[in-house]
Amino acid sequence: MCAILDCGAQYGKVIDRRVRELRVQSHILPLETPSEKLKEYGAIIISGGPQSVYGPDAPKYNKDLFEIGKPILGICYGMQLMNHVHGGAVEKLDQREDGQFVVTVNQSCALFEGIGKETEVLLTHGDSVSKVAEGFEVAATAKDSGIVAGISNASQSMYGLQFHPEVDLSVQGTAMLRNFLFKVAKFSGNFSIENRRVDAIREIQEQVGSHKVLVLVSGGVDSSVCAALLQAALPTDQIYALHVNQGFMRQNESEDVAKALRAVGINLTVVDASQTFYSATTMNEGKESDRLDSTLQPEVKRKIIGDTFMKVSEAEVGKMGLKFEEVVLAQGTLRPDLIESANEMASSNASVIKTHHNDTQLVRSLRTAGRIIEPLRDYHKDEVRELGTELGLPKALVWRQPFPGPGLAIRIICADKPFVGAHDEEVVERISAFATATTQLTLLPCRTVGVQGDARTYSNLVALSSDGEPDFSSMMSLAKVIPKKVHHVNRVVYVFGDKIQTSRLLDITPTRLTPDVIAQLQQADHIVTELLFKHNLVRKLSQVPVILFPVSFGQTGARGICIRTFLTSDFMTGVPALPGRDIALEVLQEMVDQILRTVPGIARVCYDLTPKPPATTEWE
Secondary structure (H helix, E strand, O other): OEEEEEOOOOOHHHHHHHHHHOOOOEEEEEOOOOHHHHOOOOEEEEOOOOOOOOOOOOOOOOOOHHHOOOOEEEEOHHHHHHHHHOOOEEEEEEEEEEEEEEEEEOOOOHHHOOOOOEEEEEEEEEEEEEEOOOOOEEEEEEOOOOOEEEEEEHHHOEEEEOOOOOOOOOOOHHHHHHHHHHHHOOOOOOOOOOOHHHHHHHHHHHHHOOOOEEEEOOOOHHHHHHHHHHHHHOOHHHEEEEEEEOOOOOOOHHHHHHHHHHHOOOOEEEEEOHHHHHOOOOEEOOEEOOOHHHOOOHHHHHHHHHHHHHHHHHHHHHHOOOOHHHOEEEOOOOHHHHHHOOOOOOOOOOOOOOOOOOOOHHHHHHHHOOOEEOOOOOOOHHHHHHHHHHOOOOHHHHOOOOOOOOHHHHHEOOEOOOOOOOOHHHHHHHHHOOOOOOEEEEEEEEEEEEEEOOEEEEEEEEEEEEOOOOOHHHHHHHHHHHHHHOOOEEEEEEEOOOOOOOOEOOOEOOEOOOHHHHHHHHHHHHHHHHHHHHOOOOOOOOEOOEEEEOEOOOOOOOEEEEEOOEEOOOOOOEEOOOEOOOEOHHHHHHHHHHHHHHOOOEEEEEEEOOOEOOEOOOOO
16 A cells, blocks of 8 residues: 655645556555554655745654655655755745746656656746755756756655656656556555445445435536436435526526436426525625625635525425435535645645635535535546446536536626736736737736645736737747746736737726626627537537636726636646647637627637646636
């Protein structure tokens, strides 16, 4: 078995998954796990994390961790901890690195056997190793900056990687993990994962017993598979399936959801609670929040929606003649949801990236009371699709594009005034250095959520615009570089149409979650979705959020739309689709033209160029 020690990495569960895929049994444990427990394992992997090893809030660790004689691989924070404990230096340098970089490796190092001299990896860190500990040697360096990207002490079987080998963006990362597990730790790779369907059904039966179960069905893949699992595990009269239209569904979404699920035998109750949600509030930091339709902050929006979901569910249970305190709630919560919400079930040290509607404080209270069952909590999106297929769900349902539980509410960027940051002048000056004769860079007056250095950022949005046809390949390269060089920027978009003639825009149209604003996004989203189906792109593109944001681009009362394509297998990291390769330029232009022609009040359409990290999939 391999122990994975949790330092708060957003990708901690992905390490676990990659190890299991290589047929080695693994368990995620606290960083401070005692030595006696660790001696039961054949090797140890120390995860990344958002803290600094020298900081007062650094996670506590077992002081004997490096003395128990087990092969150890430290990833990101884990490497820094290894170096720090052995007398090396770790400090915050002027340059941080977030995104894909090329590293040069020492091919004689066991981790890099069979790997070329250079390879592309994901780096996400603010601190760096400035002095390598005695007994260790540099095993890899970042090609451009020379920053230490890997260390090794072969005699002690200790290795460290500043980058994340577990994610898709590290091209040969799985090969490095394979080398550690089999060449260094000498695992045999004979672990066979028990049938997950049988495991999930057994868990449902044991936890639910004879209680009634309410499953909240959004119509997305996760909640649909959850409902199908319940159907396989329990008698029909124990299951109550509820779909709540919270007012932020896609165009005709509720009708389509009901039709699809009833077709596979799920008896679904549909409730239109849109007005309840629009006027809802919640307690936030000890105070009552504004109404949802007046709220501007993304985290508060998510909390209101999550808590209102629970309250609406309670009311509906009452209408069904059931006692809410006697009902078990079933959710399709996935591991990435828990990780990004910094839930201790997934990670005891993780930083909040965003609160998921199915992991609010109220939900956590119900979970503690044993009244929520989440049979998919150890799954990632692609694993859920596999399970859904095994359960016999139709492909059209299993391969639906992911849609967030809060719906379009988190795809509408709300603001009542332009965002003006303390560092805006510096940002404008620094991004201007990337401008060319044909390409303009413009700081936009709104912010989006990102993840940089394993922590949440809420930072500037930068737009590229150009004369003539855009060179998307070059622009995507630029979108990788800018957040690395300008740390107050976490997202870069391309703006279709004429080149913007200024380096900064300051005009917005006040935007809140009102029916007219929601209708704008519903129309634009419907156009993009229909064209994805028309051109057979639904399975090729992992996810395509469409975002409405308040920048007016000089047109009074108008707003912007952004198309955010996303390619990924783990949904923790990913890249945009490259126009001309992953999505035809003609299809993208068709989306832009139809939106501008048929959706009232849209000034410009944009295309998100940013990988994850530093940008999240969603803008909020």
